[in-house]
Amino acid sequence: MPGLFSSRSPLAAAAIYTFLLAVGVYVIFPFLWMLLTSLKTETEALQIPVVWLPVRPTLKAYAVMWIRKNYAVYFLNSTVVSLITALLSSLLGALAGYGFSRFALRGRGVLMGFVLTTQMLPGVLVVGPYFKILSAVGLYDTRTGLIIAFLTICLPFATWMLKGFIDGIPRELDDAARVDGCSWLGIFARIVMPLVLPGLVATILFAFLLAWGDLLWVSTLTHSESMVTVTLAIARTVQEFYVNWPELMAGALIGGVPSILLYLLMQRWLVQGLTAGAIKQ
Amino acid sequence: MSVGVLRLRLSARRGRVRERIAGYLFVAPAILLLGAVLAYPAFVSLRLSFTVAGSPTGLGLDQYRLLLRSSLFWQVVRQTGTFVAISVGAHLILGMLLALALNRPLMGRTPLRIMVLLPWVVPDVVAGIVWKWILNPLYGVLNDVLLELHLVQSPLEWIASPKLALFSVILANVWRGFPFVMVILLAGLQAIPEELYEAAAIDGAGPLASFRHITLPGLRKVLVVALALDTIWEVRRFGLIQAMTGGGPGTLTEVLSTQVFKQYFQFFRFEYASAMAMAMTALLLLISIPYVRMIVREE
Numbered sequence: 001m002p003g004l005f006s007s008r009s010p011l012a013a014a015a016i017y018t019f020l021l022a023v024g025v026y027v028i029f030p031f032l033w034m035l036l037t038s039l040k041t042e043t044e045a046l047q048i049p050v051v052w053l054p055v056r057p058t059l060k061a062y063a064v065m066w067i068r069k070n071y072a073v074y075f076l077n078s079t080v081v082s083l084i085t086a087l088l089s090s091l092l093g094a095l096a097g098y099g100f101s102r103f104a105l106r107g108r109g110v111l112m113g114f115v116l117t118t119q120m121l122p123g124v125l126v127v128g129p130y131f132k133i134l135s136a137v138g139l140y141d142t143r144t145g146l147i148i149a150f151l152t153i154c155l156p157f158a159t160w161m162l163k164g165f166i167d168g169i170p171r172e173l174d175d176a177a178r179v180d181g182c183s184w185l186g187i188f189a190r191i192v193m194p195l196v197l198p199g200l201v202a203t204i205l206f207a208f209l210l211a212w213g214d215l216l217w218v219s220t221l222t223h224s225e226s227m228v229t230v231t232l233a234i235a236r237t238v239q240e241f242y243v244n245w246p247e248l249m250a251g252a253l254i255g256g257v258p259s260i261l262l263y264l265l266m267q268r269w270l271v272q273g274l275t276a277g278a279i280k281q
Numbered sequence: 282m283s284v285g286v287l288r289l290r291l292s293a294r295r296g297r298v299r300e301r302i303a304g305y306l307f308v309a310p311a312i313l314l315l316g317a318v319l320a321y322p323a324f325v326s327l328r329l330s331f332t333v334a335g336s337p338t339g340l341g342l343d344q345y346r347l348l349l350r351s352s353l354f355w356q357v358v359r360q361t362g363t364f365v366a367i368s369v370g371a372h373l374i375l376g377m378l379l380a381l382a383l384n385r386p387l388m389g390r391t392p393l394r395i396m397v398l399l400p401w402v403v404p405d406v407v408a409g410i411v412w413k414w415i416l417n418p419l420y421g422v423l424n425d426v427l428l429e430l431h432l433v434q435s436p437l438e439w440i441a442s443p444k445l446a447l448f449s450v451i452l453a454n455v456w457r458g459f460p461f462v463m464v465i466l467l468a469g470l471q472a473i474p475e476e477l478y479e480a481a482a483i484d485g486a487g488p489l490a491s492f493r494h495i496t497l498p499g500l501r502k503v504l505v506v507a508l509a510l511d512t513i514w515e516v517r518r519f520g521l522i523q524a525m526t527g528g529g530p531g532t533l534t535e536v537l538s539t540q541v542f543k544q545y546f547q548f549f550r551f552e553y554a555s556a557m558a559m560a561m562t563a564l565l566l567l568i569s570i571p572y573v574r575m576i577v578r579e580e
Contacts, residue, residue, distance in 0.1 A: 016382050020393065023379055026456065027397055030411045033422060037414065050425040096311035103304025109577070111312060116576065118319045120569045122517045124541040125558040128551060129325035130318070152319045159311055184303040213404035215520035216538070220546060231406045235524045238410055245414055252410045256403040263402040267395050274461075275468030 031256075038062065038250040045245045061250035069247070070225070071233060071254055078212055078229040079258070081143055085150040086208035090200060092151075093158025094166075098188050100159070101166040102174060119156035123216045126152065131220050141222050149217045154207035161206070161273055165199030166192060202273025205266050209259055230255040323562075330555035344556035353532060353540075354557065361536040364451060365515045371455040372511055376462030381496075383463075384470040394467070401460040405518065409525035412453035416440055440526050446533045450522055457521065458514070462507045469503030470496070502575070509572030516565055537561045 037045050039057040065071045099105070100112055130149060131140065139145035169192060177187045193200065218232045228236075234251050237243070263270060333339035348354050383394055400408060415423050416439035424436040440449045473495065481491040519538040522528065528535040528543065535543075541561065544554035 016385075016387070019378065020382055020387075023375070023397070024393065027400060027460070030408075030415060030456065031399065033415060034411050046420050048420065048425070049429070050420070050422050092311045092314065096308045099304050099307030103300065103307065105301065105304045105308070111308060113573070113577070114312070114320075115315065116573055117566070118315050120513055120562075120565045121319060121323060122538060122541075122558065122561050122565060123519065124517075124538050124545070125326050125555075125562050126319060126322035127542075128545045128554065128558075129322035129329070132325075133322065148318055151314060155311055155315060184300075184307070188307070209402060213406070213520065215404070215406050215523060216542070219523075220542075231404050231520065234410055235406050235520070238413065238524055239527060245417075245420070248410060249414065252407045256407045259402045259404065260399060263398065264395070267398070271398070271464055271468075275465055 034249045034253050034256075038246055038253055040246050042244055042246055061244075061246040062254075064247050065251045065254060069233075069237075069251070070228075071230065071251060073226065074228050074230045074233045075254060077143070077227060078231070078255075081146050081150065081229065082208050082211035084143075085147050085154055085211040086204045088147070089151050089154035089158045089207045090162070090204045093155055093160075093203060094162045094193065094196070094200065095188070096159045097162035097164075097166050098192060100163045102171070115156050115159050118152070119160065123153070127216060127220050134221060141224055141227055143227070145221055146218065146227070149221055150211040150214065153210050153214065153217075157210070158203050158207055161203045162196065162199060165196045165203075165273075169195050198269045199273055201266055202269040205262055205270050206273065208262065212259055326555045326558055329552050330559045332552040332555075344552050345560075347553060348556045348560065353535075356532065357535045357537060357540045360447060360534065361516065363447060364454070364518070364536055365512060367451050368454045368458055368515045368518075369508065369511050371451075372459040372462040373508065375455070375459040376466055376507070379459070379463045380466035380470055383467055398460045398464060400457045403457075405457055405521035406524040408453055408457040409450075409521040409523070412449070412456065413440060413525045416449050416452075440534075441530060443530060443533055446526060446530055450525055450534050453525060454515070454518065454521055458511060462511055465503050465507040466500060469500045473499040505571055505575055509569055512568050513565055516561070516568070537564075 036052070036054060038061050039059070040051070040054040041056075041058060041060070044051050044054060066075075096115070100108065105111065134140040134145045134149075139148070173191055173195075174187050177191050182190070213231060214229075215231045215235055218227075218229045219235070222228065222232070230251075234248070234255050237248055237251055330344050331340045331342070333341040333343050379397065383390055383397075387393075415421055418424065418436055418438045418441055421436075421439070423439075424433070427433045428436065437445060440446050477495045477499070478491055481495055486494065517538055518536065519542070522534055522536060522539050523542075526534040528539045532540075537557065538561070541554050541558045544550045544557060548554075
């Protein structure tokens with residue numbers, strides 16, 4: 001366990017706790033400040049010197065954002081698009097991960113290199129042509145178009161993560177089922193998937209976070225009000241000439257809370273999933 | 282050779298062929314989809330970047346010549362370099378220190394470990410917005426605290442100041458990115474066998490020596506993974522900057538991704554933007570070589 005901070009002197013312990021406290025404040029303060037600001041009136045938020053705690057906390061900013069500024073619609077859009085993306089990319093990624101993990105495919109190296117390379121490509125390289133293609137096939141400004149676009153971000157990661165998890169499941173289980181006359185798809189669905197469930201959950205969550213957090217694709221592939229997602233709405237609000245900070249902070253929290261809740265519920269799996277690939281020897 | 286053996290061999294071969302086909306069917310949906318929605322548009326961009334002005338079918342290096350002569354392009358490259366280098370460097374240092382601290386029995390270790398990943402989980406747009414508010418020159422809480430502590434004489438302009446703008450964006454980006462590096466490094470630390478440290482301690486190695494000779498070599502692999510992924514992500518970073526400064530003041534916080542986006546969707550210079558995106562892609566592929574090589578070698 002020791003490592004660098006191994007000396008057991010009280011001074012070292014004090015230094016470590018001070019450091020942890022500082023990091024803790026750095027990590028948490030922005031969230032706290034978002035929350036506190038969102039509970040203030042605008043006058044209170046713009047007072048100098050700063051008023052730390054709202055004197056009379058109000059949920060008005062949330063009401064304004066959720067109802068009058070349409071965040072309910074944006075929230076629904078983000079949820080639908082991210083959820084479908086996450087499920088679809090994890091399913092396709094699981095199939096591909098299984099294929100890469102279990103079959104001696106000719107050109108396997110090339111195909112896996114291809115998946116790995118697509119993970120490196122910057123979104124701005126493809127977003128322009130993609131915009132033209134979607135317009136040509138009538139999918140511009142639709143949820144379907146957005147979901148297909150999000151798959152480009154999520155699918156390479158999902159494939160790679162799930163291949164790692166499936167590699168960790170003993171092949172003998174497959175072979176035994178094969179001898180019993182089980183089909184490949186049957187083995188995949190009934191044996192491999194249940195065993196890889198924690199990894200699958202991590203992948204779905206990770207894909208959801210990626211899709212939910214995107215700004216680049218939604219700003220280029222949508223234009224009508226009914227297609228706007230939460231991230232796009234926040235980015236637009238901040239660029240307005242006049243910014244109401246309590247409202248914007250309420251909007252930012254609306255955009256952040258689903259990620260935070262999902263993460264807290266499933267953090268164990270996410271951390272395992274993120275690190276499994278990295279420490280596998 | 283008897284008929285029975287022959288039939289057995291035939292069926293074995295048929296089984297193998299069928300197995301290979303099954304394998305291809307498993308990977309086909311993902312590969313085809315990635316080809317259609319990623320490889321094809323990337324190819325369109327590549328083709329576009331070699332467009333010659335005034336000739337719809339000609340191929341040439343005009344756009345790249347234009348790009349290399351543009352002082353704005355080089356300025357953006359420098360800013361991207363600064364943004365990525367300081368972000369990744371700070372992620373690494375903070376992430377490493379925190380991972381080392383959390384890799385010991387401490388009070389409140391588990392909640393801290395869970396909490397610390399929160400900035401990385403929220404959309405980078407949210408990170409950009411909240412830091413924009415904290416750093417607000419007039420009403421921002423950071424200026425308030427700095428003034429209160431007499432660390433500054435007058436409020437700092439932060440994102441509105443030519444000198445501090447890029448630094449402000451980096452500050453927000455460090456906040457958002459270091460937790461990921463920490464989590465990966467901590468997992469790496471926990472995989473290093475305890476006995477190595479005990480043996481080193483018996484041999485009289487101090488904390489610094491055991492860090493250099495046990496911890497660092499033990500972390501080699503996770504370091505490559507964390508650094509490669511983080512660098513790739515920070516080169517591509519878009520939402521945080523777009524939401525926080527939109528590239529301003531002027532062009533002082535423009536990075537490659539925001540600049541390509543502007544050239545494409547605001548100035549409609551599709552060919553020029555494509556050339557810039559290709560330059561960015563080349564950079565990313567170059568960065569990812571050590572990572573890819575490590576993975577391929579393992580396979």
